[in-house]
Amino acid sequence: MKNTTDVTKICSDLVQIRSDNPPGYTDEVIAYIREFCDKIGLKTQTVTRGRRHNLLSAEPKGKLLLCGHVDVVPALDDGWTYPPYTGLIKEGFVHGRGSTDMKGGCAALLVALSNIIETEGDPGVDIAFVADEEGKGEFGMEQLVGEGILKPCNAIIAEPTPPASPIIGEKGVLRTRIRFSGKSGHAAMHPVLGNSAIMQACRYLNFCQTLHERDWPIDPVAADAIKTTGRALETLTGLMAVDADRILSRIMYNPGFIEGGERMNVVAQHCDLSLDMRIPWGCKISDVIPLMQAAAPDAVIEILESSEPSISRPGTLTKLLCEGIQSVLHVPAEPGVSQAGSDARYLRVHGAEVVMYGPGDLNLLHSVNERVPVSMLENCQHVYEYILKRVSQV
Numbered sequence: 001m002k003n004t005t006d007v008t009k010i011c012s013d014l015v016q017i018r019s020d021n022p023p024g025y026t027d028e029v030i031a032y033i034r035e036f037c038d039k040i041g042l043k044t045q046t047v048t049r050g051r052r053h054n055l056l057s058a059e060p061k062g063k064l065l066l067c068g069h070v071d072v073v074p075a076l077d078d079g080w081t082y083p084p085y086t087g088l089i090k091e092g093f094v095h096g097r098g099s100t101d102m103k104g105g106c107a108a109l110l111v112a113l114s115n116i117i118e119t120e121g122d123p124g125v126d127i128a129f130v131a132d133e134e135g136k137g138e139f140g141m142e143q144l145v146g147e148g149i150l151k152p153c154n155a156i157i158a159e160p161t162p163p164a165s166p167i168i169g170e171k172g173v174l175r176t177r178i179r180f181s182g183k184s185g186h187a188a189m190h191p192v193l194g195n196s197a198i199m200q201a202c203r204y205l206n207f208c209q210t211l212h213e214r215d216w217p218i219d220p221v222a223a224d225a226i227k228t229t230g231r232a233l234e235t236l237t238g239l240m241a242v243d244a245d246r247i248l249s250r251i252m253y254n255p256g257f258i259e260g261g262e263r264m265n266v267v268a269q270h271c272d273l274s275l276d277m278r279i280p281w282g283c284k285i286s287d288v289i290p291l292m293q294a295a296a297p298d299a300v301i302e303i304l305e306s307s308e309p310s311i312s313r314p315g316t317l318t319k320l321l322c323e324g325i326q327s328v329l330h331v332p333a334e335p336g337v338s339q340a341g342s343d344a345r346y347l348r349v350h351g352a353e354v355v356m357y358g359p360g361d362l363n364l365l366h367s368v369n370e371r372v373p374v375s376m377l378e379n380c381q382h383v384y385e386y387i388l389k390r391v392s393q394v
Contacts, residue, residue: 007377011107012087015096021071021135025051029070033129040114049139057126064125064394065155068106069133072098079368093371101365104372105158105358112384123388141343152350154317160360162232165336166321167356169311172279173341175304180271187265194267198260201273207295208253222281229336247339252278281309310348317353317394324386
């Protein structure tokens with residue numbers, strides 16, 4: 001492992017080590033990171049379940065946690081300008097799957113640690129490079145915290161964010177499977193006779209739309225962060241600020257699967273609707289479930305996954321991170337929020353101040369031709385170094 005202080009090279013190396021989820025095997029990429037940590041004098045431990053490997057500090061201090069996930073969503077070769085697992089460095093970018101989400105952030109954390117240890121000594125922070133953020137969560141942050149292996153503390157997670165907007169909160173997640181039951185009959189008699197479970201599911205989506213249009217009382221901290229994020233997304237992605245506001249302040253829903261029916265000429269007796277909802281601040285899952293049940297009293301609602309919306313009220317860590325961003329980028333930094341879920345929720349629920357900040361092209365998350373600008377890698381590395389020099393303030 002040569003030139004370990006070159007963040008571009010480290011990012012490229014990580015992209016070249018496949019860690020697609022599924023299947024979620026992270027043993028090889030964790031072995032690389034562990035070797036890097038050994039070389040710079042960081043003592044680590046590997047916590048494993050099969051080939052799902054996580055790398056944690058061997059002697060955690062509980063002051064500040066630097067965190068990243070090392071699994072990535074799969075990529076097919078079709079449509080890519082450059083093969084997705086070469087980690088090609090070209091035209092000011094590192095190209096490939098995971099470069100933005102989030103091996104670029106992991107590389108910037110590692111190089112910042114390396115440089116600070118060399119110039120300032122051990123900053124006394126903890127690390128967690130984890131598996132299974134992109135999958136079902138079979139053995140990643142949720143289990144590490146839930147089983148007491150990783151103690152929650154204030155943390156920086158190097159997820160890709162707008163350059164001048166660290167993320168302090170994320171919407172909740174509610175995933176359900178709703179089973180509708182109807183009355184079968186001959187297709188030639190429907191809709192006069194029979195009760196189609198598929199038609200019930202379709203009508204239920206009208207209810208979901210009314211739920212989306214409902215306003216919720218947004219917490220003032222979240223409201224300010226929503227405005228900041230709206231401005232950032234409008235600049236970075238072209239998304240209109242009014243649309244960003246709706247995405248962040250309302251219940252969003254997506255019918256991911258609808259499965260039902262026995263034959264084309266038979267009125268459907270059963271239909272399953274798999275629904276993904278994102279829950280805004282000011283709304284609780286316990287508010288939503290009764291409304292869902294009331295809209296379909298005879299349906300069976302199975303909760304597959306749920307987590308409440310979370311937000312860290314800006315404290316010392318957020319303030320320090322914003323100062324670091326302004327020092328490096330020479331622009332004001334303001335906290336924002338995210339519409340998507342992350343590992344931050346498993347730490348915030350225990351009261352930790354958790355802020356996400358990292359490099360990446362937000363237009364290319366999980367997309368063909370994913371890439372990360374080298375300038376972003378370097379800027380984030382310098383922001384992390386700014387914080388590591390001032391850990392005593394956290």
